[in-house]
Amino acid sequence: MWGTGFFKGLGFILKQLKEKKITSQYPDEPVIMPDRFRGIQHFIPEKCIVCNQCAKICPTGCITLTGKPNPDPEKKGKVIDTYDINFELCILCDLCTEVCPTDAIVMTNNFELATYTRDNTLKDRIWLDKNNINVREENH
């Protein structure tokens, strides 16, 4: 009969009107990312033993770090001096957090990283230390 398809379609639309909207209201409501999401790293200088493994494994070579001798003469080893992640090159492969023996570098869920200049994407030790919210629970 003529018109059945029309009413069938209209009925479907009316049914869909009651459904919950699927669009995320992102700038007004935060997006909750899953725990394994890779946002940007969080660095804990106290835990770092300057083993250089993260800088060596990085596929794009975006991590540069320097160490200095431990200020306490009793203790051996080094402590971290500078730690920079050139985030304009970081491909978020997660190898640095996987290779770190002391979990000094861990991943967070923060993704709001857009900037007006390329220079702002260089994240230094102080910025990465402060970036301590939404840190991933389990790192291996």
Next chain:
Amino acid sequence: MGLNLEGISPAEQQELERNVLVTSLEQVKGWARSNSLWPLSFGLACCAIEMMGTGGSHYDFDRFGVIFRGSPRHADVMMVAGTVTKKMAPLLRRLYEQMPEPKWVIAIGVCATAGGPYVNSYSVVKGVDQIVPVDVYIPGCPPSPAAIIYGVNKLQEKIRYEAKTGKKVPIENV
């Protein structure tokens, strides 16, 4: 009644020339432009998938007036999503020049920002800002749709700020 125009410094004079007459009009233009950003969808690699995903119904790009156009003549903003090879670079420049003023560029992903995983490659342009002026960089490999929306909102903020004050947007120290 004198206006006492002798006592103003050159810096103040510049400010006056920029602002006095057309401030409100510029603000209205900035508001209108920032709420109808029509991007030229320049999908070149996997970042384009995230850009398409942002256009889909879950993260609805149309909420911000972002409607993808296939022609550079329709577009205000070029979203460079993906690896720009040296062979593609002249075409990208030509498409940028075909866009009417005012125009902006967003570099989506680390490939468009700095070369990304292909930073040691012989055939990849190390950052699209070597070819066209870029307004907003969105790092990530690829950035999630929410990060792309954040970058577009940053561009809207920039357009409104520059229309309101007539100055370049300040570089934040983060």
